[in-house]
Amino acid sequence: MRSQKVIKNPPEFCIDCGACTKHCEFLTKYDINLLDFSKRKDLAFNCFLCDKCYAVCPKDISGNEIALKHREQIKKPFRYLNFLKSPYLYANNSAKKSRELVFFGCNFPGFLPRTTRKIIEIFEPLGIDFSIDCCGKPLFEGQGQFDRTKAHLNELFAAKGVETLILACPNCYHFLKDKIDIKIKTLYEKFEEFGLNHEIKEEAHMFYPCPERIHKPIFETFKKYVPNYKTSFTDVNCCGLGGLAKSNEPQIAADYPQKLKDKNLPNLYTYCATCCGNFAKNGVQNIKHIATVMTDVNESPNTNYFKNVLSLKFYKRNRK
Ligand code: SF4
Ligand code: SF4
Structure with a gap:
């Protein structure tokens, strides 16, 4: 029976079938499989954490999990990442009460500024506020650290009375789903409630x-x-x-x-x-x-990232 891929097994389960190496450019480059990788702490930051290896491994071993375990032991300082993300330099939060909160993460406003504004404008008249902030995933992947971000997010959500987060970013969604005690939904589930989703007919x-x-x-x-x-x-x-x-x-x-x-x-x-x-x-x-x-914005990704995050950091909410 085909594995449902719900658990991740330790690398010692490896049967040396070669599937992970065959499907991963990083493992191929170093001519290793996941069991070998588990013994190569020096390569902790060479893995993209994409888990293609996990998808193809008949023994359900995960390169992502191996890399994160290595990283936990390395304690790389990541000074720039800490400076940028803890707290997030381009955050835009407010004290407004909002039972539901659109959480954009950091890269959505950076690459899709017009779409970000349109989503804010759709939800603002309905009393749904937004947050531009970092979910904590990059620092977690770098250092295994989430405590500070978790405390910050919990404080923010509690002060605003948030009961449901509407998540615009798949990284935020998958990272936060088991780490916070707030109900989450995707942007498209929320769009559905307002009939905003529409068919994309082309291939x-x-x-x-x-x-x-x-x-x-x-x-x-x-x-x-x-x-x-x-x-x-x-x-x-x-x-x-x-x-x-x-x-x-x-x-x-x-x-x-x-x-x-x-x-x-x-x-x-x-x-x-x-x-x-x-x-x-x-x-x-x-x-x-x-x-x-x-949202009918039909925006091409905008690569003026820092200009975009800066302008959205200072986006003024409707004060009514
Ligand atoms: S998670 Fe790492 S080891 Fe696994 S396929 Fe991706 S890059 Fe390769
Ligand atoms: S795919 Fe799994 S079982 Fe096969 S070599 Fe890689 S880790 Fe070992």
């Missing part, structure tokens, strides 16, 4: 973000609106920005968008702003974020 070549590799709970919330979707990128493991690995593996990080480009397919879609933005930065022109289509 849509879908790039799934890494956290949705095995189970796709976010995709499921809008799948019926993409009846002609195609899973065309099973051999592109990551957008290239996963797992803080880009600086150690620049060539592999550059090869991922190139692979997408080489396929030369029309109508590329994803639902991760980070993937969208990174592909656009690397010359993939025809990629659209599902949220920008559903």
Whole structure:
């Protein structure tokens, strides 16, 4: 029977079948499998945490889990990341009470500024406030640390009386879902309540973000609106920005968008702003974020990242 992939086994379960190496550029480069990787702490930050290896491993062993365990022991300082994300430098929060809160994360406003504004404008008259802030995933992946961010987020949500988070980012969604005690829903579930979702009729070549590799709970919330979707990128493991690995593996990080480009397919879609933005930065022109289509903004990913996050940091809420 095919594994349902709900648990992750220790690397000692390895039967040396070679599937993980065959499907991963990083493991191939160092000519190792996941069991070997578990003994190579020096490669902790060379793994993109994409978990393609887990998807193909007959013994359900996860490279993501191995890399995070290595990283916990390394204690790399990540001074810039700490400076940027703890607390998030471009955050925009308010003291307004809001039982539901649209949580954009950090990259959505950075790459999709007009869509961000439109979503704020849709929800603001309904008494639904927004938060631009970091969910804590990058620091967790770097240092295994979440306590400070968790305390900050819990304080923010408690002060605002938040009961439900509406999440715009798949990384925030999958990272926070088991870590906070607040109900979560996807942007598309909320759009559904207001009849905003609409059908994308064309053949849509879908790039799934890494956290949705095995189970796709976010995709499921809008799948019926993409009846002609195609899973065309099973051999592109990551957008290239996963797992803080880009600086150690620049060539592999550059090869991922190139692979997408080489396929030369029309109508590329994803639902991760980070993937969208990174592909656009690397010359993939025809990629659209599902949220920008559903809101009729139809914005191409905007690569003026810092200009965008800065302008949204100072976005003024309607004070009524
Ligand atoms: S998580 Fe991704 S990059 Fe890391 S070993 Fe697995 S397939 Fe390779
Ligand atoms: S796919 Fe799994 S069982 Fe096969 S070599 Fe890799 S870790 Fe071992």
